[in-house]
Amino acid sequence: MAKAKKKLVVSDKVAIQIENMNKWYGSFHVLKDINLTVYQGERIVVCGPSGSGKSTLIRCINALEEHQQGKITVDGTHLSSDLKNIDAIRSEVGMCFQHFNLFPHLSILDNCTLAPIWVRKIPKKEAEETAMHFLEKVKIPEQADKFPGQLSGGQQQRVAIARSLCMQPRIMLFDEPTSALDPEMIKEVLDTMIELAEEGMTMICVTHEMGFARQVANRVIFMDAGQIVEQNEPEAFFNNPQSERTQLFLSQILGH
Amino acid sequence: MKNVSYVRTEMLQEKAPPVSQAGIIKWLRDNMFSNIPNSVMSIAALWAIYYVLSDVLPWTFQSSWNAKSLGECRSAIAAAYGEGTSGACWSVIHDRFLQLIFGFYPKELYWRPVVAFVLMFVAIAPVLFDGLPKKMLRFTMIYPFLAFWLLWGGSIWFPLMIIAGFVLGAMAFNVVSKMASSLLGIIAFALATVLWWLFFAGGAAGALQSIVPLSIEAVPSSNFGGFMLSITIGIIGISLSLPIGIVLALGRQSDLLIVKVICVGFIEFIRGVPLITLLFVASTLLNYFMPPGTNFDLILRVIIMVTLFASAYMAEVIRGGLAALPKGQYEGADSLGLDFWQSTRLIIMPQALKISIPNIVSSFIGLFKDTTLVSIIGLLDPIGLSTNIRANQEWNGVIWELYGFIAIVFWIFCFSMSRYSMYLERKLQTGH
Numbered sequence: 078m079a080k081a082k083k084k085l086v087v088s089d090k091v092a093i094q095i096e097n098m099n100k101w102y103g104s105f106h107v108l109k110d111i112n113l114t115v116y117q118g119e120r121i122v123v124c125g126p127s128g129s130g131k132s133t134l135i136r137c138i139n140a141l142e143e144h145q146q147g148k149i150t151v152d153g154t155h156l157s158s159d160l161k162n163i164d165a166i167r168s169e170v171g172m173c174f175q176h177f178n179l180f181p182h183l184s185i186l187d188n189c190t191l192a193p194i195w196v197r198k199i200p201k202k203e204a205e206e207t208a209m210h211f212l213e214k215v216k217i218p219e220q221a222d223k224f225p226g227q228l229s230g231g232q233q234q235r236v237a238i239a240r241s242l243c244m245q246p247r248i249m250l251f252d253e254p255t256s257a258l259d260p261e262m263i264k265e266v267l268d269t270m271i272e273l274a275e276e277g278m279t280m281i282c283v284t285h286e287m288g289f290a291r292q293v294a295n296r297v298i299f300m301d302a303g304q305i306v307e308q309n310e311p312e313a314f315f316n317n318p319q320s321e322r323t324q325l326f327l328s329q330i331l332g333h
Numbered sequence: 334m335k336n337v338s339y340v341r342t343e344m345l346q347e348k349a350p351p352v353s354q355a356g357i358i359k360w361l362r363d364n365m366f367s368n369i370p371n372s373v374m375s376i377a378a379l380w381a382i383y384y385v386l387s388d389v390l391p392w393t394f395q396s397s398w399n400a401k402s403l404g405e406c407r408s409a410i411a412a413a414y415g416e417g418t419s420g421a422c423w424s425v426i427h428d429r430f431l432q433l434i435f436g437f438y439p440k441e442l443y444w445r446p447v448v449a450f451v452l453m454f455v456a457i458a459p460v461l462f463d464g465l466p467k468k469m470l471r472f473t474m475i476y477p478f479l480a481f482w483l484l485w486g487g488s489i490w491f492p493l494m495i496i497a498g499f500v501l502g503a504m505a506f507n508v509v510s511k512m513a514s515s516l517l518g519i520i521a522f523a524l525a526t527v528l529w530w531l532f533f534a535g536g537a538a539g540a541l542q543s544i545v546p547l548s549i550e551a552v553p554s555s556n557f558g559g560f561m562l563s564i565t566i567g568i569i570g571i572s573l574s575l576p577i578g579i580v581l582a583l584g585r586q587s588d589l590l591i592v593k594v595i596c597v598g599f600i601e602f603i604r605g606v607p608l609i610t611l612l613f614v615a616s617t618l619l620n621y622f623m624p625p626g627t628n629f630d631l632i633l634r635v636i637i638m639v640t641l642f643a644s645a646y647m648a649e650v651i652r653g654g655l656a657a658l659p660k661g662q663y664e665g666a667d668s669l670g671l672d673f674w675q676s677t678r679l680i681i682m683p684q685a686l687k688i689s690i691p692n693i694v695s696s697f698i699g700l701f702k703d704t705t706l707v708s709i710i711g712l713l714d715p716i717g718l719s720t721n722i723r724a725n726q727e728w729n730g731v732i733w734e735l736y737g738f739i740a741i742v743f744w745i746f747c748f749s750m751s752r753y754s755m756y757l758e759r760k761l762q763t764g765h
Contacts, residue, residue: 141664160672168670178665181763182683191679192669224763244669 087295088117091150092248092279093138098147100130100137107133108144109303117247120274121281122290122311125300126326131283134300135250138281139170152247168196171241175253177233179225185212185236186221189243197244204243211239215269231262235269242273249273251282287331291315299323395420398427402727425731426738429722433738436558436713442486442550446561449483452476453568461753477572484565487551490538498534502526515674554632558713560742566632566714567701567746570639574700575693577640578647579686583677585652596648603645609706611638616710635707643700650692654685687761694754698747705743715739 093115100108107130115121123131136142138149140156140163149156151166180188189208193199199207212218215235217228225233234254241249251270255263267289274280274293284290290297290311297314299307299322307314307323315331318324365375395414400406406422414420426433435443456476459469478492505525510518542548557565584596603611615634623629658681666676686693708717719735722728 139668141667164670164672167668170668172668174661174664174668176659176661178659178661178668180662180665180680180684182687182761192671195675195679196670226763240669 086277087119090117091115092117092119092152093281094148094150095138096148098137098144098149100133100142100144100146107303108137111147111305113298113305115248115279115281117279118277119279119296120294121296121298122294123281123283123298123300124285124287124290124326125306129300130303131300132252135172135252135281135283138248138250139167139172141172164196168192168244169246170248170250171244171246172250173234173237173241173252173254175256177225177230177237177257179233179237179240181225184222184224185217185228188225188236189240192240193243207245208239208243211242212236214242214272215239216265229262230258231265234258234262234266238266238269238273248279248281251280251284253283253285255284255286285330287315299326301326392419392421396423397421398423400424401428403730422731422734425722425728425734428728429718432559432722433715433718434559435561436718437556438552438558438561439550439556442552445483445486445549445552449480450561450564453480477569482549484557484561485552485554486549488538488542488546488548490541490545490547491534494534494538494541495530497537498526498529501529554630557632559718560715562632562707562712562714563701563704564746566636566639566704566707569636570643570700570704571697573640574643574647574696577644578651579682581644581648582651582655585648586655600645600648603642604649608639608642608703609709611642612706612710614638631712635710635712639700639704642703643696646696646699647693650689650696651685653692654687654689655681657688658684687758690754690758690761694750698750701746701750702743715742 091114093113095111095113098108098111099106111134113134123134125131133142137144138151138156143158152169154162154166154169156162156166179185180191183191186205186208189212190201190204193204193207194201197204209218209221212221215238217232217235217239220228220232220236225236228236238249238254254270255266258266263286267286270280270282270289271293282289282294294311296308297311298305299314299318299320301322307318307320309319314323315327318327366372395410395418397406397409397413397420400409400422401424403422403425406424410418410420410422431440431443435446438446453476455469456473459465459467459473475496478496482489482492502522502525506518506522509521581596581600584592585600587593587596612635615638616631619629619634662680662684663676666680671679705714705716708714708720711717713721716739719739722735723731
């Protein structure tokens, strides 16, 4: 990761606004009073110990998890229990999962064209062209006719990224995209994500890849026990963490 | 300590596996005589096979095909193969073959079930095998009405009016689902279709028949029998129980409490009751609930009961498939913005059904074999017919030949289904 860090523009238009959001699993209070404003073009890395609610936070943004209190606005659309609103937001917000969640019964190309054809009502041919464009971008156009089960983990995750991009989303969410991968494959996925960031995509990544955070993030958020403990620019965050909890966490993950 | 450092300068090439000694001797040694217990078992098994075949084969082939009664058959075998020879009287099959196939269907109209049977393969081919032109599916959709008309005969306007009910329902669905939700659309579909059938279809068919008389000779259900009856009940049950089972399985997982309670109640009730009691309900009790004078076809009642019974099992089989799907598949579909029906149809169901194929086909096979139970309520399926044939003076005493023949025919159907399911599993295999 020796590439020189490009200067990326962050606009002052709001992409996601989360106000006083609270969430419980049963009686367990998972997310406590979350306030977060994400601007268009931001690359945010969310880190923190396991069970701190970071995955739950980003899964609330596209309503994979329901929040009980507070207000989430994505791209001007208020996230309520109205299914039409939820589907509209989901088609604007791409998501990559730790375990890829590709559809094993469909070929790579069909995985990529399914949502554009059925949700966006794009003609099949056009959807296939778009899909091939994004598969080339993640550098696996030659796998288009294979099935997910025939690909390596890194390739599957890149297909998952391409599949999300085919919906032309304005925001991408990454939920620990490299946690299930071998070290050799992590780099190929991170390279794809870096490229995406450099094109100005608004991204929120839950990840433990601190090198990635340093290189592309413009903001790092540290969560613990369901709340945002600290957020800062990466330089300041890594070199000069303010809270004790952050210092302890960083010393543990960077200490070896 | 010795120096353990080592550096490989050249990566090794892949080599072919060692050629093992092939041939029959090697195969025998590996598979039958690898050690003493295995050898003993093999010899015992060979002896058992010989013992059974040495009786069954002569019985099967030292047989008579053309006798008119059991006595005539026995003496023909004695004359041909010597006194005391025990041989099969296949004559009974020869003599009653058409009856075993068609029951008491009028002889001059045999071509109708035959045409329906042959067309059935044309209708199911595009469903079973891809690579056939998609347009064939249109024929598949018309086929049930065509087959109904061919088998039962009567005015062609009646099946056409039944189709009209579906068309009307589809129109109602289109209008309502655009105005309100797709759930209300489905309710509108069902209401429009059923109301049309109950109140207008009969009258309209009669009116059209009097204007343009288009009909073939009607055959009453009481003339149906033999394998024709088994296949009719089996095929209708199979092709309806799968879609109904899917709906019930989805309903059971629904968030809507009433839908869920209805589905669970239905499934648990039907599964908790033996099929035979449902058939008795169909043959006797159901008439008490009908207005006096209504003639509700017995075969239709039986088909409804068999279908409901199979649907309840099918629902549970499919629920197993749904439960086996990882949660990530639902989330993957949701995160792309697919709505419930899209993700169910495109992502969830194809995978759940694929997982359930072996169980679905088991269920189909079970249903097809269960059609023989209708003999108990007096329908003349092959089993019912054989009781009749054996009660006949000429064939009194024939057991093995009749039931053996019926068993073989059932086995051919069931084995084909089982083979097809294995082919389907291989075809849908997409991972490594």
